[in-house]
Amino acid sequence: MNIVLSKAAVQWFEDEMFVKKGDYVRFYVKYGGSSPVQQGFSLGINKEKPMDIGAMIEHHGATYFVEERDIWYFDGHDLHVDYDEKIDEPLYHYVK
Template sequence: MNIQLDPRVLIWFKDEMNVSSGHYIRFFVRYGGSSPLHQGFSLGVSKDEPIEIGTKIEADGAVYFIEQSDLWYFDNHDLYVKYNEKLDEPEYEYIKQS
């Protein structure tokens, strides 16, 4: 399972969450909302120190990660984080692994 980040979403993280080198950004499973993968669950994001990283990507000195305990949610899909210009926020796409 991999994480991919659109370069435009990195600007959003810097501007909206004050992300800079040395920070950790966690994508986490939360109860509520909806996603194409699991009814009643959705993806959240927070600035958070890792406990047990399941997968990660580094960009501009920051680490974007998913905890090992949350990997079940992705159900053999990679996470692609894009920037939605209309909503001015990140948008998540799940790409089936081949």
């Protein structure tokens, strides 16, 4: 599994979550909500240090990651993160 972040998404994380060099941003599975890959689950984000990284990417010295225990959620898809100006939030795409 790969994680891909658009420039606009990285900028949102830096502006809204104050992500800077040395920080860690976790994409995690949460119960509830909806997604095109897993019914009854959705994706959340949090700044926290990793325990067992399953997938990661770095931008401007910050690490964006998914824990190994959450890889099942993606069902063989890569995570592409973009930014939606209308709702001022990250937008997730799941790409085979």
